[in-house]
Amino acid sequence: MSHILIIGGHGKVARLLIPLLTAAGHQVSAVIRNPAHADDVAADGATPVVFDIEHADLDTLIGKLAGHDAVVWSAGAGGGDAARTYAVDRDAAIRSMDAARRAHVRRYVMVSYITSGRDQHLTPDDGFFPYAQAKAAADGHLRDSTLDWTILGPGRLTLDAPSGRIQLDPGSEHGATSRGNVAQVIAAVLPDLATYGRTLDFIDGDTPIAQALSTG
Numbered sequence: 001m002s003h004i005l006i007i008g009g010h011g012k013v014a015r016l017l018i019p020l021l022t023a024a025g026h027q028v029s030a031v032i033r034n035p036a037h038a039d040d041v042a043a044d045g046a047t048p049v050v051f052d053i054e055h056a057d058l059d060t061l062i063g064k065l066a067g068h069d070a071v072v073w074s075a076g077a078g079g080g081d082a083a084r085t086y087a088v089d090r091d092a093a094i095r096s097m098d099a100a101r102r103a104h105v106r107r108y109v110m111v112s113y114i115t116s117g118r119d120q121h122l123t124p125d126d127g128f129f130p131y132a133q134a135k136a137a138a139d140g141h142l143r144d145s146t147l148d149w150t151i152l153g154p155g156r157l158t159l160d161a162p163s164g165r166i167q168l169d170p171g172s173e174h175g176a177t178s179r180g181n182v183a184q185v186i187a188a189v190l191p192d193l194a195t196y197g198r199t200l201d202f203i204d205g206d207t208p209i210a211q212a213l214s215t216g
Helices: 012-023 035-044 058-065 082-102 129-143 179-189 209-215
Strands: 003-007 027-032 047-050 070-073 107-111 148-154 156-158 165-168 176-178 198-204
Touching: 003 012, 012 027, 012 035, 012 179, 027 035, 035 047, 058 082, 070 082, 082 107, 082 129, 107 129, 107 179, 129 148, 148 179, 156 179, 165 179, 165 209, 176 179, 179 198, 179 209
Parallel strands: 003 027, 003 070, 027 047, 070 107, 107 148, 148 198, 156 176, 176 198
Antiparallel strands: 165 198
């Protein structure tokens, strides 16, 4: 059994992920900022951990991560405020990676987005620019780390029912990806040594997730 910490534990992907992990025998802690969400994540099967990832310093993060076997980053500022986007999606994410290393938590799965770091056409006046810059910096820091990392790049997220089937490396096709499929991919890659050190772009498709990951 692994003890997994999900940062962004009340998000839509995280709340679909928690039952998958607990059903597989994992112990799950869900980091949430709003204490009013504690009952929700507890009902999902996770232990709520209330603290503000945006303002937590490195030492605090080390203490929160200690004793876990893996970290899943599924948090985000939600857009709309460039300063907060950089604070959460870049700075807090990077601190969590450094804290994981210091806390001896080797496994780290980052939920990013398809083509992260390759949005060369964006200009600073584009509303997506701060998020793209923040995610590119965070993903780059993770790739340069000594952690056992996997970066997931789903396409446009939907609330469609999960099919359990994806298309890996869709290239220029930035199609839709159900949040349920993202949750299933996270659950599949967490214990999969073959996904260490890989960036996996995917959208909803026709190939069963396990098969796609084994042949991708």
